[in-house]
Amino acid sequence: MTGFLTLLEKEIRRFMKVLVQTVVTPFISSFLYLLVFGVSLGASVPGKDGVSYLAFLIPGLVMMALMNNAFQNSSSSIVSSKFSGDIEDLRVVPLSENEIIWAFALGGLVRGFIVGFVTFMVGQVFHYLQVGTWLGVVHPFALLYFVVAGGLLFGLLGIFVAFWAGSFEHLSAFSSFVLLPLTYLGGVFLSIDHLSPFWQGVSKLNPLLYLINGLRYGMLGVSDVGLVESMTISFVGLVVFYLMARVSLRRGSFQRW
Amino acid sequence: MTGHPIPLQIQNLRKSYGSFQAVNDLSFVVNPGEVFGLLGPNGAGKTTTISIITTLEKRTSGEVKVFGHDVTAESRQAKCKFGVVHQEVINSGFFDLEELLQFQSGYYGIRNNTKRIHELLGRLGLFEHRHKKVKQLSGGMKRRLMIAKALVHSPRLLLLDEPTAGVDLTLRENLWTFVQELRSEGIAVLLTTHYLEEAELLCDRVGILNHGKLEACGPTSKIINQFAQKKIIVETRSAGRKEIMAKTDEVLGDILVASGIDPKDLLDVHVEEGRLEDAFRKLISAPMEAKP
Ligand SMILES: Nc1ncnc2c1ncn2[C@@H]1O[C@H](COP(=O)(O)OP(=O)(O)OP(=O)(O)O)[C@@H](O)[C@H]1O
Numbered sequence: 001m002t003g004f005l006t007l008l009e010k011e012i013r014r015f016m017k018v019l020v021q022t023v024v025t026p027f028i029s030s031f032l033y034l035l036v037f038g039v040s041l042g043a044s045v046p047g048k049d050g051v052s053y054l055a056f057l058i059p060g061l062v063m064m065a066l067m068n069n070a071f072q073n074s075s076s077s078i079v080s081s082k083f084s085g086d087i088e089d090l091r092v093v094p095l096s097e098n099e100i101i102w103a104f105a106l107g108g109l110v111r112g113f114i115v116g117f118v119t120f121m122v123g124q125v126f127h128y129l130q131v132g133t134w135l136g137v138v139h140p141f142a143l144l145y146f147v148v149a150g151g152l153l154f155g156l157l158g159i160f161v162a163f164w165a166g167s168f169e170h171l172s173a174f175s176s177f178v179l180l181p182l183t184y185l186g187g188v189f190l191s192i193d194h195l196s197p198f199w200q201g202v203s204k205l206n207p208l209l210y211l212i213n214g215l216r217y218g219m220l221g222v223s224d225v226g227l228v229e230s231m232t233i234s235f236v237g238l239v240v241f242y243l244m245a246r247v248s249l250r251r252g253s254f255q256r257w
Numbered sequence: 258m259t260g261h262p263i264p265l266q267i268q269n270l271r272k273s274y275g276s277f278q279a280v281n282d283l284s285f286v287v288n289p290g291e292v293f294g295l296l297g298p299n300g301a302g303k304t305t306t307i308s309i310i311t312t313l314e315k316r317t318s319g320e321v322k323v324f325g326h327d328v329t330a331e332s333r334q335a336k337c338k339f340g341v342v343h344q345e346v347i348n349s350g351f352f353d354l355e356e357l358l359q360f361q362s363g364y365y366g367i368r369n370n371t372k373r374i375h376e377l378l379g380r381l382g383l384f385e386h387r388h389k390k391v392k393q394l395s396g397g398m399k400r401r402l403m404i405a406k407a408l409v410h411s412p413r414l415l416l417l418d419e420p421t422a423g424v425d426l427t428l429r430e431n432l433w434t435f436v437q438e439l440r441s442e443g444i445a446v447l448l449t450t451h452y453l454e455e456a457e458l459l460c461d462r463v464g465i466l467n468h469g470k471l472e473a474c475g476p477t478s479k480i481i482n483q484f485a486q487k488k489i490i491v492e493t494r495s496a497g498r499k500e501i502m503a504k505t506d507e508v509l510g511d512i513l514v515a516s517g518i519d520p521k522d523l524l525d526v527h528v529e530e531g532r533l534e535d536a537f538r539k540l541i542s543a544p545m546e547a548k549p
């Protein structure tokens with residue numbers, strides 16, 4: 001247990017050391033997204049079920065920030081350890097595979113949560129300035145569920161990708177060719193109601209759709225997909241990604257680059 | 258249950274990369290309070306052997322036990338008992354020395370290990386650098402940091418892969434003293450090195466590895482005896498300078514008598530003792546017996 005807590009502490013303190021990069025960057029990017037999409041374009045884009053477009057956008061951005069940062073935290077930690085060579089230490093010290101996996105996944109969740117929260121607060125300010133009211137949380141438990149599921153899931157995905165990656169390029173290729181499209185097409189900016197039935201069907205194959213809509217349901221009470229469906233798919237995703245992380249830890253390389 | 262007495266036991270260990278045999282039927286033990294030197298040319302399989310002990314590499318077959326615990330089947334128990342210093346220096350960038358050593362201790366289940374950490378930093382001459390980042394250290398300091406890191410949990414077996422490579426003479430001598438201190442505390446040390454005078458000085462026993470095979474293994478003096486010769490340079494009135502090669506344990510008088518030298522004829526005698534280096538050279542360069 002001490003070993004696990006130590007690794008978790010190290011993961012958290014690692015991103016705390018680069019807090020500016022961790023918090024300021026998403027602060028600026030969420031500010032820009034809200035300004036461009038929420039305020040400027042938002043006037044002409046319909047929301048969903050009586051919710052304004054700005055309000056619709058905020059939970060999407062929160063989930064996007066959460067997922068990205070959870071993924072970033074575990075994957076960049078592992079990849080930079082591969083680069084400096086201290087990844088070998090992880091194999092040599094008496095930490096079990098589960099301790100390693102959950103320390104990294106929770107580290108990702110914590111960072112994702114902090115950045116998601118910053119994004120939420122930026123969104124609140126925009127909402128207040130635009131609409132004149134603060135954004136409430138309609139279903140706090142659902143919100144919590146999807147925050148935890150999303151953070152862990154992407155922390156686990158980061159472990160999987162980082163252990164298989166053979167270079168920094170592999171990692172950034174995964175981010176830009178897999179993660180980014182899935183995020184953008186997962187209903188962050190638009191409700192799939194606006195798509196043709198064919199593209200709606202395609203969108204429903206994207207697991208990120210369920211996490212994003214789950215969080216949106218928690219915050220606003222609206223969603224493109226059913227709550228139970230979202231919860232189930234998120235949970236199954238969590239299990240699958242855990243198993244993938246586990247396999248990568250066993251089979252992947254601890255060799256330094 | 259009492260602790261298993263043998264720190265390291267390797268039996269019929271094999272490791273192949275595809276069709277290439279990096280380690281070939283290797284067997285040896287390291288006893289408590291013993292410094293064992295694993296010697297061999299580049300690519301002999303030393304690092305591979307150490308990597309198998311530390312579970313960084315998977316063995317192809319054979320047995321590796323640390324204090325009786327199989328390194329893969331009972332890896333947790335085995336890992337708690339050894340510390341390792343890798344051949345390559347590690348460069349982690351975020352934390353200072355003291356933080357790194359605290360984390361390392363935590364991985365072994367030890368919280369607030371400050372006393373031990375300060376003691377190690379002191380003994381390795383790093384105490385005043387404890388708030389520096391790794392990248393601010395010189396190469397030799399990094400190596401000492403790695404040694405401190407390997408010892409935070411007071412292991413009873415220490416694996417040192419070329420700890421003195423690229424280290425200056427003073428520091429090397431300090432490290433020798435340090436290893437001797439560890440030995441006197443009863444810690445078993447497995448050491449690889451390319452400096453054979455170092456191995457001769459430090460190692461109670463050595464194993465000489467070539468192409469993954471153990472060519473010879475035993476007490477250092479015995480290996481020297483068996484494979485190296487001493488050189489006796491005699492100067493006589495009648496024949497001038499002459500070199501006589503002899504086994505290291507032969508008595509000088511007997512050698513002179515056997516060579517038919519009359520003590521009255523003798524001007525000067527100079528003896529060059531057999532060196533591990535000679536034994537090493539002989540073992541490594543010996544034509545390999547018909548191998549398939
Ligand atoms: N991952 C690998 N894949 C293929 N071959 C490898 C791999 N790792 C090591 N080898 C080979 O195994 C052999 C033994 O390597 P090893 O690193 O154990 O040598 P060493 O005795 O430590 O040498 P040195 O003194 O140079 O450190 C070498 O021929 C090396 O090329």
Ligand SMILES: [Mg+2]
Pocket residue numbers: 303304305344418
């Ligand atoms: Mg080596």
